[in-house]
Amino acid sequence: MKNVLGKNIARLRKEKKLTQEALAAQLRVSFQAISKWETGQSYPDIELLPQITDILETNIDALLGHVPGDAQKTIYHNLYEQEAFYWGLQPSELCYEVLKRYPPNGHVRLLEVGCGEGRDALFFARNGYEVTAFDIAQAGVDKVRWLSDKFNIYIRAFRADMMEYRLEEDYDIVYSSRSLHHIRQELRSEVMEDYKAHTREQGIHALNVYVDKPFIAPSPEYDEFAFLWTSGELFSYYADWQLEQINEEIYPCTSSGVPHHHAINTLLARKPGKRQGEMQKEGL
Ligand SMILES: C[S@@+](CC[C@H](N)C(=O)[O-])C[C@H]1O[C@@H](n2cnc3c(N)ncnc32)[C@H](O)[C@@H]1O
Structure with missing residues (x-):
C-alpha cells in the first residue's frame, strides 16, 4: 500500500481547495514537506496526523487507506460469512468479453475492483491472467x-475501500462487475481518472454499473x-478512449430469493497507444 497516505493527503487537500502552501502554513511545515509526502518521498511525523486529519476532515484509518475491522460499509460481509457462495461460482x-478482447498472452495484469467472493477473479486466474482483486x-x-x-492458483486478494484506495501499480485490464455503485458520485471522476492513469496503453476497462431508472424498484439488497x-454516466468518463462496447440493459435477478430487476450500463473501452510488446519490437 505504498504511498496511499500521500495520495490521500493530496486528494483531500484538493477537495478542500487548499494549496500545498496553505496546508503547510496550518501545519507549520514547509510546502516542500507537503510535496514530498504527496509524492511518497517522505512521510509526515506521526505526531502531525491528528492535526492533518482535523484539517482535512477525515480520520487516521481513512488517511492510511485502512478499513477498520468494525466498518459497516457493506451488507455483504454477513452474506459472505455463510459457507455457500452467495453469488455462486459461475x-x-x-x-x-475480456477473454475475447484481451487474451492472456504473456503476463497480463488484471485488477478486479469489488471482487466479492471471487467468482470472476477465479475465472481470470484459471485462464492465465495475473489477478489482483x-x-x-x-x-x-x-x-x-x-x-x-x-484450485492451486494465485490471486493477490486484499481488503480495501474503493472510495479511499488509490492504485499504485499499472494494469493491462481493470475489471469490475456490479460493484462501482459503492463509490459516491462526487468521488467518481477522480477514481475513474486514477484507474485510467494506472492502465497500460492498449489496456482495457471492462466495467458494469447499476443505473437508476425511475420505473425499477430498489433492489431488496439495496443498502x-x-x-x-x-x-450514461459511466461512458462519459471515456471520451478520450476507444469505446469498444457500450450498452444498457435491464435484467431479472433472484439474488436474496426475491425476484427483482436491475438496469445496468456496460462498457468495454481501450486506452489509446501502443502495447508493450509492439514498442519493444519497434525498439522504443
Ligand atoms: C453486488 S456485489 C458484486 C460482487 C462481485 N463483483 C460479483 O459479481 O460476484 C458488490 C460488491 O462490492 C463490495 N463493496 C461494497 N462497498 C465497497 C467498497 N467501498 N470498497 C470495495 N468493495 C466494496 C461488496 O462487498 C460486494 O462484494
Whole structure:
C-alpha cells in the first residue's frame, strides 16, 4: 500500500481547495514537506496526523487507506460469512468479453475492483491472467484466498475501500462487475481518472454499473452505501478512449430469493497507444 497516505493527503487537500502552501502554513511545515509526502518521498511525523486529519476532515484509518475491522460499509460481509457462495461460482458474462478482447498472452495484469467472493477473479486466474482483486468485505476476501488454495492458483486478494484506495501499480485490464455503485458520485471522476492513469496503453476497462431508472424498484439488497449511477454516466468518463462496447440493459435477478430487476450500463473501452510488446519490437 505504498504511498496511499500521500495520495490521500493530496486528494483531500484538493477537495478542500487548499494549496500545498496553505496546508503547510496550518501545519507549520514547509510546502516542500507537503510535496514530498504527496509524492511518497517522505512521510509526515506521526505526531502531525491528528492535526492533518482535523484539517482535512477525515480520520487516521481513512488517511492510511485502512478499513477498520468494525466498518459497516457493506451488507455483504454477513452474506459472505455463510459457507455457500452467495453469488455462486459461475463467472459473469463480462469475463468472456475480456477473454475475447484481451487474451492472456504473456503476463497480463488484471485488477478486479469489488471482487466479492471471487467468482470472476477465479475465472481470470484459471485462464492465465495475473489477478489482483480487492473488496471491502473481509469474508469475501477470505473466500477468494480459499479459492486460490483450493484450485492451486494465485490471486493477490486484499481488503480495501474503493472510495479511499488509490492504485499504485499499472494494469493491462481493470475489471469490475456490479460493484462501482459503492463509490459516491462526487468521488467518481477522480477514481475513474486514477484507474485510467494506472492502465497500460492498449489496456482495457471492462466495467458494469447499476443505473437508476425511475420505473425499477430498489433492489431488496439495496443498502445505505449504494449509490446508483445515472444512465450514461459511466461512458462519459471515456471520451478520450476507444469505446469498444457500450450498452444498457435491464435484467431479472433472484439474488436474496426475491425476484427483482436491475438496469445496468456496460462498457468495454481501450486506452489509446501502443502495447508493450509492439514498442519493444519497434525498439522504443
Ligand atoms: C453486488 S456485489 C458484486 C460482487 C462481485 N463483483 C460479483 O459479481 O460476484 C458488490 C460488491 O462490492 C463490495 N463493496 C461494497 N462497498 C465497497 C467498497 N467501498 N470498497 C470495495 N468493495 C466494496 C461488496 O462487498 C460486494 O462484494
